Amino acid sequence: MTAPHPKAPQHAPLRDDRRVVLVVAVLASFVVGLDSSVVNVALPAVRSELGGGLVVQQWIVDAYLVTLGSLILVAGALSDLYGRVRIVTWGLVVFGLASVGCAVAPNGELLVVARALQGVGGALVTPSALALIVAAFSGAARAKAIGTWTAWSSAAVIVGPVLGGVIVDGIGWRWIFVLTAVPIAVTLVLVRRITGDVVSGARPRIDVVGAVLTVVGVGGLVLGLIEQERLGWASPVVVLALVLGGAALVAFVPWERRVTAAGGTALVPLVLFRARNFTVGNLATLSVYGALGMVGFVVTLFLQEVWHFPAWLAGIATLPPTVVLLALSTTVGAAAGRHGPRRFMTAGPLVAAVGALLVLGAGPDPTAYWWSVFPALVLVGVGIALMVSPLTSAVLGSVPQDEAGAGSAVNNAVARIAGLVTVALAGMVLGGAMSTAGLHRAAVVMAVLLVAGAVVSWFGIVDPDRRGSGSPT
CATH class of the missing domain: 4.10.860 (DNA Excision Repair, Uvrb; Chain A)
Structure with a gap:
């Protein structure tokens, strides 16, 4: 029987900078989330100007996710070796330059390349931002901070589709990539106010x-x-x-x-998988985030290409999950910190699965939005809110402090890779083009993945107050 991983230390090396750290982590994640949320709304407009059909639309999403999902593991190691603050700064700079490349891309091929470079920046930002919170907070305060980070980071997903839709319909899709400039500039200023950092003493080769x-x-x-x-x-x-x-x-x-x-x-410290909650949490992440990746891609395309919603209206129509997440995440994060993550991680995907099945009521008539897609998205939002903060706390609470960057990177990589694989599979599920029947097939796939995530969580996750912080059996 393998010896359990030591518990993460309860001190918080960045506790004197807690407020600034939380704001920086939120804004850094806001940048990445904003870009992801606006791109789906812009896909029909990009196809109209640059051509390429569904394949180009898939690549615009997945080129970003491929580099993000694969390099995020390297970024997690860099975060532990060279410091969270330094890697966040590098990531923001790369992301900003790549966004300019997206805005001026003359064809689909160069846009895909620029999107891949954005993924490099996002990979540097994502694990380091969350690892900053892990370094600044401990115990129940950490769970609550992660809930706050989840909620306010999700504001990007609220602002993105609506503002992005207005921009796409008004002055063109290229301007959506300019949106990232403001939060990047503000975050780079705030990063300089953090007085400490967490850096590993050893400097082995990557x-x-x-x-x-x-x-x-x-x-x-x-x-x-x-x-x-x-x-x-x-x-x-x-x-x-x-x-x-x-x-x-x-x-x-x-x-x-x-x-x-x-x-x-x-690149991936395999010793992390000795912690039961880390292993099970990543399995749950794989299935649940695979479903969520398909939701964002398929529903947005359906609203615009089958129901012919303008981009701004499609943005508003896809807001319910994020609004619910923003309203509930902090409360759920605090509750999971007191009661343990297992019940939340089980109930959340089941509620979201019910929502996914409601999409089967959508037909060719756009008024069906109110009794099919809208309640479906609300339930998906409730399910996400019940799951995300407890899942993050369960996974990161089971790894040592000095490997939080690598632990965060692995979990984020699993989430991104799950999403990009389901988007890559969308062509087969949809039958090569967006349609009502394709939407229904995608809804069934989403529901199956969500139920799988619930089952894995119920039988695998151990509440820390019962068996310790996710240590293995």
């Missing part, structure tokens, strides 16, 4: 081979899944991408074990 295996594995699978819709399963490009991607992912775990055995620093 696991470059592990990073390459991750990028090739994730990128190859996504390339194959997306391009099969256009080229067919028998295409050499599709076959080669799937084979290389699968082989790279299969080789990843043995390579990480080898690095660890040789005394190096693995």
Whole structure:
């Protein structure tokens, strides 16, 4: 039986900067969330100007998620080695420059490249922002802070679709990428006010081979899944991408074990998975965030391409989940800190699954929004609110303080990769084009994934007050 991981220390090395740290973490995540939320609304307008159909729309979403999901592991290691504050700063600068590239892209290919560079910036920002909170808060205060971070970070998802829709309909989709400039500028100023940081004493080399295996594995699978819709399963490009991607992912775990055995620093510290809540929490993340990734992509396209909502109205119509999340996350985070995450992580996906099935009531008539899509999105929002903060607390509460960056990176990578895979699969689920029947098939897939996440959480998650902070059995 493997010895349990030591508990995270209860001191908070950035406690003197708590307020600034929380604001910086929220704004940094706001930048990443804003970009993600506005892009879905702009996809029909981008297709009209640059062409490419559903395949280009998928790549605009997934090029960002491929680099974000694969490099976020490297970013987590960099965060632990060189400091959360420094890596957040680098990430914001890269993200800002890539946003300018998106705004001026003359064709779909260059837009996809710029989106991939945005993913690099997002990868640097995401784990470091959350790890800052872990370093500044402890105990119940940490759970509440994570709830606050979840709620206010979600404001980006509220502002993004509405403001993005207005901009797309008014002055053009390119201007949505300018939106990131303001929060980036403000955050860079505030970062300089943080007086401390958390940096590992040792400076081992970054696991470059592990990073390459991750990028090739994730990128190859996504390339194959997306391009099969256009080229067919028998295409050499599709076959080669799937084979290389699968082989790279299969080789990843043995390579990480080898690095660890040789005394190096693995890209993914496999020792983290000795903590039961860490392992189970990431399995739940894989299924639940896969469902949520499909919700955002499919519903937004359906509203604009089948019901012909203008971009601004589609933005408003997809707000209910975020409004509910913003209203409930802090309260749920505090409650989960007192009572444990297991019940919340089980109930949340089940409520969201019921919401996903309500989408089956949507038909060709747009007025069906009020008795199908609207209540569905409200229930999805309630489910997300019940799950997100407890899930984050369960996962990060089970890792040591000095590996919080890596733990956050792994969990974020799992979430992003789950979303990008379901978006890559959207072409098969939708049948190559958006339709009412395709929406119904996607709703069933969402519900199945959400129920799977609930089952995994109920049987796998251990409340810390009963068995310790997620230590293994």
